[in-house]
Amino acid sequence: MIRFENVSVTYDGATEPTVQGVDFEVPEGELVLxxxxxxxxxxxxxGAVSGLVPHFTGGTLRxxxxxxxxxxxxxxxxExxxxxxTVGQDPLSHFVTDTVEDELAYGMESLGLAPDVMRRRxxxxxxxxGLAGLRDRSIATLSGGQQQRVxxxxxxxxxxxxxxxDEPTSALDPAAAEEVxxxxxxxxxxxxxxxxMAEHRLERVIQYADRIALLPSPGAAPLLxxxxxxxxxxxxxxPVVDLGRLAGWSPLPLTVRDxxxxxxxxxxxLEGRDDNALKGRGAVVDLRLPPRDRDQSKTPTHRRWFPRRRTPATPTTSHTAEVQALAVTRDRVRALRGIDLTVTPGETIAVMGRNGAGKSTLLNTLVGLVAPTTGSVTVGGAEPHRTPPRDLVRRVGLVPxxxxxxxxxxxxxxxxxxxxxDAGAAPGACRALxxxxxxxIADDAHPRDLSExxxxxxxxxxxxxxxPPLLLLDEPTRGLDYAAKARLVALLRDLAAQGHAIVLATHDVELAAELAHRVILLAEGEVIADGPTAEVVVSSPSFAPQVTKILAPQRWLTVAEVREALA
Amino acid sequence: MGNCGLHPGAWWLWSLALGTAATRTTNPLLLALLIATSAYVVAACRPDTPWARSYTAFVRLALAVLLVRLAFAAALGSPLPGTHVIVTLPELPLPHWAQGIRLGGKVTVETLLHAAYDGLRLATLLICVGAANSLANPARLLKSLPGALYEMGVAVVVALTYAPNLIADVQRLRAARRLRGRPDRGIRGLLHVGLPVLEGALERSVALAAAMDARGYGRTADVPPRVRRTTTALTLGGLLGVCAGTYGLLTAEGGTYGLPVLLAGLTAALAGLRLGGRRTPRTRYRPDRWDARAWLVAGSGAAVAALLALAAARDPAALHPGVVPLVAPTLPLWPAAAVLLGLLPAFVSPAPRSPAPKEPS
Incomplete structure (x- = not known):
């Protein structure tokens, strides 16, 4: 159906071809990843399949x-x-009309199909x-998963x-991704x-693929x-493949079931050793207690397994941020209600939940972009929405x-x-960071030309x-491959070890499992679960990482933990 | 919105007819009745969509126009021989070459009332246009364009959907300035985000253009060269005819050939458009039909305009209450009844289904 014959593409101004030696065929009715x-x-x-490369992007296709x-x-x-x-990475830039029904009809109108055929299709x-209930809705009011389906x-x-x-599920929460x-x-x-289709989050899509075309490195020919x-x-x-490689299984399992x-x-x-996972991650403890207190109650031998939970370099007793009975109403929609949250130094919290559950609103409230409707928010002893920006950056920082x-x-x-x-830091501080x-990263590079x-x-x-003692990240792994994600994880662990409190809103269950001490699940603006990562994710089928599902009822979260346990 | 709505053209005709009716009178009671009529119909029939909220914006604009008109009348005075002085403003002496212009001075009831009547007429016209805007989806009106003009229509639709996106971008980037520790309010903040906003808009346009191309926008059907040439000839010839005809109508000596040439040119241009439509193989999904209800809605508006024009010709005194001497305006019975005909759409056009409540996003 799709046939590449020795294809190479060189964009204008580039010296090397972006891809070369692409030579494979996708037969009819196959799903190729x-x-x-x-x-x-x-x-x-x-892009070469739809003709957008090179007709639209320029460059030379051989x-x-x-x-x-x-x-x-x-x-x-x-033609x-x-x-x-073709559906690109950002569904919003794909829409021509403003309502769901018109959008569905648009392509057929362009092709000149008969009105009764259009109506039926x-x-x-x-x-x-599953869009029947949304047919008259304005596209701008839909959630991310709904937009992707439209x-x-x-x-x-x-x-x-x-x-x-192109990356159909990367912006979606786990449930919406499964739906698509x-x-x-x-x-x-x-x-x-x-x-x-192309997708970074292989754990979501690999079980659906009939075959995989792998582009191992820039300019290398694909393997099929x-x-x-x-x-x-x-x-x-x-992770499932990682675990399979670790255990030496052959052929490699691709699904949790295999x-x-x-x-x-x-x-x-692992039988005798999973008590570490149970106590270290899933112990029933007071959630409000700072994690270092929990660590101190354990023997140092246990700490070896959890290198991220080092005692902060600058121990302080005050909370980094405190949220009490917070409610936010925007455009007559209750985005958040009844939120109580305490963030302590050195703690990493993952906020998870559906698209539109209020994760971004919570982060925006912590950084003062959104004022609380009722309740109170204090970050480093100040109310963020009343603090001038110049002071606020020293208390809290958000990566949008x-x-x-x-x-x-x-x-x-x-x-x-x-x-x-802006920060009043010594010249060169940011560059050193x-x-x-x-x-x-070259000094003279344009920020737009950098990779994600x-x-x-x-x-x-x-x-x-x-x-800032409190660092907030909104969906940090969107568009990142596994290597970039691993670097980010190492980096954030270091920051947490230095005493930064980190709150991240994410759909990426594997990231939360790797990084977070504590997970907060939001639904319809309310907290529905709050506790140590192992506790929360193990009990939720859609938020459990693959390793947890494979090794249940034992409580392992990541391949790295298993690797260390076996070592 | 599917077939539940009325043909947008009908709403525009109805609203413009009410606006025309408003220009026939300065009677504040009749004008108020016209405003009330349009407001009632808008409240009863408007769909729950973003553009439907533009009605309040138009009402505010109309109010501003009225106030500006009053302010000017008070400050600049008017040649009306008024006797009821409300207040005397300090008068600014002007040099002799500015004779006939007055700044300040006596403000009389007559002046203000005259200005209010006049301003109210303009305000009513604006409110009627606002009613059309909120009742008819502009995108659907563009869909009713002939096939040859379709691509222009899409460009306008895309531009219309871009404005809200651009505003959202500005808000997001101003928020991001706050994250960098810079003040997020004031003009400087706005200027600094200008370039990134434009860059983002440009990128999105390119992405949208690619998506539209990949979805078949601009596909053309093969047309025999003969048809193509005829189309060009008809369109160009028609446009020339329209120009020549208009010129003829406007000049003194062209009175004889002006109108026929104009009409012939128009016919040729329309035929060219129709023939040009053959080049695009497009079809329409659930086009709005011009049905009986559309006739009724457009007809009710036209009736109001016609009856008020008739009344203005037969009884100008009732429709233009005098201000010198001061008299209270009275409500002329027959014209008022005619205005009430404009309420018909509220009863023949059912309110559209309201979409499901918005989800938090």
Whole structure:
């Protein structure tokens, strides 16, 4: 259905081809996953299928891409619109009209389908994607998961034979992601649609893939094979594969179910040692107590397993932040209500919950962007929304969902100089932080040209220049590959060890398992669970990390813990 | 919004007809009745959508226009020979070349009342336009354009949806300034986020253009060259005809050929548009139909305008109450009854279904 014949793409101004030696075929009715670290050209390969590369992006495409027998060299994207449906990374930039129903019809109108056919297909698609209740809604009022489903629906209505998706689940909470993936699987199974998709969060999608095309490094030719074959050699892999590699299972398990059936031995091996996990992570303790108190009650041998929980360098007795009976009402919607929260120095808290549950609002309240409707918020002894920005940056810092929002200057050096001036720090402080966090960011680079991971690091350095005791991160792992994520985890652990309190809002259960001491689950603006990470995630099927699911009823959270236990 | 709404063109005709009716009179009672009529229909029929909230904005604008008109009348005076002085403002002596202009001086009831009547007429016109805006979805009106103009219509729709996005961007980036420890209020804050906002808007436009292209925007059907040439000839010839006809109508000696040339030009241009529509293979999903209700709504508006125009011709005194000497305006019975005809849409056009309540996002 999709055929790449020795394809290479060189963008204008680049000396090296972005991708080369792409030579594979996707047969009809298969779901092929495009995997690889960031910056290897996954989006370029996807764009070549819909003809947007090179017709829209510019650059030179050598070789030949054919879709359903049509050569993309001679067919522009609009002439491929009836066979290829494309959904990009950001569904919002995909919408042309303003209501769900019109959006679903838009593609068919362009193709000139008969009105009765359009009517029938819109109704079918509304049912297929569970959007019937939203048909008259304005798209701007939908949640992230709903928008993603509308975006997929809008390219489905012309009945394309090929669906191309770029990171369809990265902005979604675990439940919404499963919803979208279930729809995709149904399309592949029932309608024989061919799907090619790129996704960083392999743990979510790998079990749905028939085959994987792996781009191992920039400019390298892709490897094509079954998921098990590819995962054995891939530089990016989900925790379940990591655990399989650790335990030496062959062939590698790809799903939690496969792994559970193999894990009997491993569970037995770990039997005597999981009390660490139970007590260390899941002990029933007073949640309001700072974690270092809990640590002090244990023997030093236990602490070896949890290197992130070192005693803060500057012990203080006061709380970093305190929230009491907080309620926030915005646009007549109750975004938050009845929130009580205490953040102590050195503690890392993960705030999780559905899209739209109020996670970002909670962070924004802590940093003073949103004023509490009732209740009180104090951060470092001050009320954030009444504190002048210049003082506030020394108490609390937020890295927003889109780190780019924080960056104004043309170069990294100028950005750092501005950050020093804003924070009143010594000149060079921010630049030193950047080099320390992630070496290799050039002074004269434009912030827009940095990779996602580099940009996040720069924004983090800008925020950290003022040395705020409380650090907030909103969805920090969106668009990061596993390597960048591991660097971020190491970095945040260090910061926590230095006594920074960290609160992160995230959909990434694996990140929360790696990093957080404590997890807070929000639903409809209320706290529905608050406790040590192991306690909270083990009891929730959608928020449990893969390792927990595999080794249940024992309580392990990450592969790193298992590795250390076996060592 | 599916078929539950009325053809947007009907709402525009109704509103503009009410506006036309308002220009026929300065009787404050009739004008107030017109405003009340449009407000009632808007309250009864408007859908629960963002653009529907524009009505209040128009009402505020109308109020501002009225106040400005009054302020000018008070400050600049008017040539009306008023006798009921309310207050005497200090008069600014002006040089002799500014004769006929007065700043300050006596403010009379007659002057203010005249200005109020006049301002109210303008305000009513504005409120009627606001009613059209809130009752008819502008995007759906553009959808009713002929096929050849479709691409222009999409450009306008995209521009319309961009304004709210741009405002959201400005708010987000001003918030981000606060995170950097800089003041987030004031003009300087706004200027600093200008460039990033424009960059973001540009990037989004490019992404949207790519998405639209990939979804088949701008696909053209093969048209025989003969048809294509005829289209060009008709459109260009028609436009030339319109220009020549307009010129003829406006000049003294062209009185004879002006109108026929204009009409012929218009016909040719419309035929060209219709033929040009063949190039786009587009179809319409659930187009708004011009049904009986649309006729009733548009007709009720037209009736109000026609009846008030008739009344203005037959009984100008009742529709233009005098201010010198001061008399209380009376409500002329027949024109008032005619205005009430404008309420018809509230009864023939059912209120659209209200969408499900907004979820927190």
């Amino acid at each position: 495009l995997a690889g670290p960031s910056g290897v050209g996954k989006s370029t390969v996807l 070789g030949r891409v054919t879709v359903a027998g049509r050569d993309t060299r001679t067919h522009k994207p609009r 491929l619109a009836d066979v290829v449906g 819109v109704e079918e698609t509304l049912d297929l994607l 975006a997929i629906g809008s390219v489905l209505t012309p009945h394309p034979r090929v669906l191309v998706l 993936l279930a729809v995709l699987q149904r399309l592949v199974h029932d309608l024989g649609t061919t799907v090619l 094979g079954t998921p098990a074959e590819i995962m054995a050699v891939s530089p990016v892999y989900p 792994a559970r059936r193999r894990a009997a031995d491993l569970r037995q091996q 969902q889109e780190p780019r929002d924080l960056l104004y200057a043309d170069t990294v050096a100028a950005e750092c100089a501005a950050a020093d001036a 950047v080099s320390e966090l992630l070496p290799g 991971g580099q940009r996040l690091t720069l924004a983090l350095a800008v925020v950290l220049t003022a040395r």
